[in-house]
Amino acid sequence: MCGRFTIILPPEVLAEIFGLPELPRIEARYNIAPTQEVVVIRQNAEGVRQLVTMKWGLIPAWAKDPHIGNKLINARCESVHEKPAFRQAIRTRRCIIPASGFYDWTHTDKKIPFYVSMADGSPMAFAGIWDSWKAPDGSRLESFTILTTNANSLIAPIHDRMPVILHPAEFDLWLDRDITEPEKLTHLYHPYPSDLLRAWPVSSLVNSPRNETPACIEQAVS
DNA sequence: CCAGACGTTGTT
DNA sequence: GTCTGG
DNA sequence: CCAGACGTTGTT
DNA sequence: GTCTGG
Numbered sequence: 001m002c003g004r005f006t007i008i009l010p011p012e013v014l015a016e017i018f019g020l021p022e023l024p025r026i027e028a029r030y031n032i033a034p035t036q037e038v039v040v041i042r043q044n045a046e047g048v049r050q051l052v053t054m055k056w057g058l059i060p061a062w063a064k065d066p067h068i069g070n071k072l073i074n075a076r077c078e079s080v081h082e083k084p085a086f087r088q089a090i091r092t093r094r095c096i097i098p099a100s101g102f103y104d105w106t107h108t109d110k111k112i113p114f115y116v117s118m119a120d121g122s123p124m125a126f127a128g129i130w131d132s133w134k135a136p137d138g139s140r141l142e143s144f145t146i147l148t149t150n151a152n153s154l155i156a157p158i159h160d161r162m163p164v165i166l167h168p169a170e171f172d173l174w175l176d177r178d179i180t181e182p183e184k185l186t187h188l189y190h191p192y193p194s195d196l197l198r199a200w201p202v203s204s205l206v207n208s209p210r211n212e213t214p215a216c217i218e219q220a221v222s
Numbered sequence: 223c224c225a226g227a228c229g230t231t232g233t234t
Numbered sequence: 235g236t237c238t239g240g
Numbered sequence: 241c242c243a244g245a246c247g248t249t250g251t252t
Numbered sequence: 253g254t255c256t257g258g
Contacts, residue, residue: 001230001231001232001241002241003230003231003241003242004241004242005241033241033242033257033258034241034257034258035256035257035258036258056258058229060228060235061235062228062235062236063228067256067257068228068229070255070256070257070258071229071230072228072229072230073229073230073241074229074230074231074241075229075230076229076230079229083228083229084227084228084235084236084237085228085229086228086229087236088235088236102241103241104241105241105242107232107233111242113241113242145229148230148231159231159232160231160232161230161231206241206242207241207242207243208242208243208258209241209242209243209257209258210243210258
């Protein structure tokens with residue numbers, strides 16, 4: 001699953017791989033937690049990509065209490081097209097969450113955190129969806145959630161779910177607002193290939209969202 | 223018809 | 235908003 | 241995801 | 253134990 005992640009990418013790399021029209025202003029984050037503000041990429045009706053900041057934890061447009069977003073930090077790919085909280089967003093409001101890696105905790109024996117990133121160190125792209133919630137005072141609150149799928153063979157010993165990670169060749173399809181049919185999207189929901197990822201144990205420092213230093217991703221010595 | 227839910231995770 | 239359950 | 245709280249009253 | 257907050 002995906003309940004914590006990092007983004008440690010130079011603006012040039014981000015703009016290049018995601019085809020952004022401008023260099024984003026972005027700083028390294030080593031321990032992003034739910035409810036926090038995060039940058040995501042979406043595409044407007046003209047096909048221009050933009051980097052926008054949103055809250056992690058999707059608040060459906062119809063929600064009376066925005067706190068529902070605290071629970072909706074992930075959406076299962078198997079049911080995202082049916083669930084009332086997600087099915088409108090998956091048709092018309094898809095986005096990509098750029099990342100460098102994510103954390104997973106084992107629950108066997110002791111709770112051990114692991115860090116997972118691309119084997120070659122390249123950026124990671126989570127498949128996400130977003131929504132816009134109107135507060136009583138009329139202001140708008142945009143929020144997103146990350147899709148999950150079955151774990152691949154690398155992740156399985158740690159956890160049975162992992163985020164849906166997109167290949168660069170799939171970005172266009174995912175962000176295309178004119179594509180709304182589930183059957184054109186479901187083939188993207190495969191576990192990312194194990195041999196393109198790497199994983200190592202890290203310090204329990206990462207457990208607290210208050211810790212946001214490079215030490216969070218350093219390999220732990222047992 | 224109206225009321226009430228609307229989600230994921232892990233653990234047993 | 236929209237569906238399910240009573 | 242994990243950490244941390246978990247309550248009410250009245251007063252300024 | 254369970255919910256809220258980050």
